[in-house]
């Protein structure tokens with residue numbers, strides 16, 4: 001076992017690896033260290049919850065809907081392609 | 090319009106010249122493609138142009154779609170490649186600026202402990218604020234992120250592409266991807282924090 005693995009994390013370091021933790025990208029040993037820190041540190045625990053909420057929120061962000069004009073423009077693109085197809089090949 | 094069966098069927102209809110299939114496709118994808126394009130080019134007008142070009146390229150390339158990747162991945166790959174070749178922001182930002190990788194100052198003391206701990210709002214946000222309002226704030230804040238962070242968040246967290254797909258579309262390493270996700274998410278988290286705590 002390496003020496004650094006036993007050293008407890010400070011909050012700054014805990015925060016710096018949280019994004020990887022959420023993505024499941026931390027090596028097991030580092031994840032364990034973080035979990036031990038989170039169990040004792042309400043601030044970091046809260047920060048992690050906020051990070052999870054942030055990622056979930058990003059996943060729900062709806063883009064602005066397609067406008068009528070934009071759709072018309074695209075239909076024109078489609079018709080240009082159809083014309084191309086029947087003319088060329 | 091999810092699921093490979095529907096996608097394949099849609100592509101078949103397109104190949105047969107079914108205009109309704111095209112309308113369905115653009116209605117489903119155009120908003121997402123436009124949002125993604127905005128992460129690569131300097132303004133809305135250029136983004137619209139890039140997306141239009143993309144649709145034409147998609148139609149011309151229909152024969153080459155084999156259903157091995159998902160339709161989303163295929164469309165996004167064509168879009169990102171075209172957006173990158175217009176390239177105004179891209180070339181300037183290829184090397185990560187110091188701004189992209191620096192940690193936010195001032196929240197920790199010299200020992201690395203919190204000097205200004207996060208305000209506890211995650212529970213409140215779930216209870217009292219509708220997800221919609223947070224989502225709007227997140228979406229707006231995305232537009233203000235440094236380019237590389239924005240691109241990575243759009244592709245990975247918003248659109249849900251795999252890490253591998255994101256790395257290959259943006260031509261970045263796993264290390265860069267991790268840093269950019271970390272930094273971008275931190276900024277959006279801070280924006281949500283100010284949205285919630287400002288009430």
Ligand SMILES: [Zn+2]
Nearest residue numbers: 011014041044
């Ligand atoms: Zn802590």
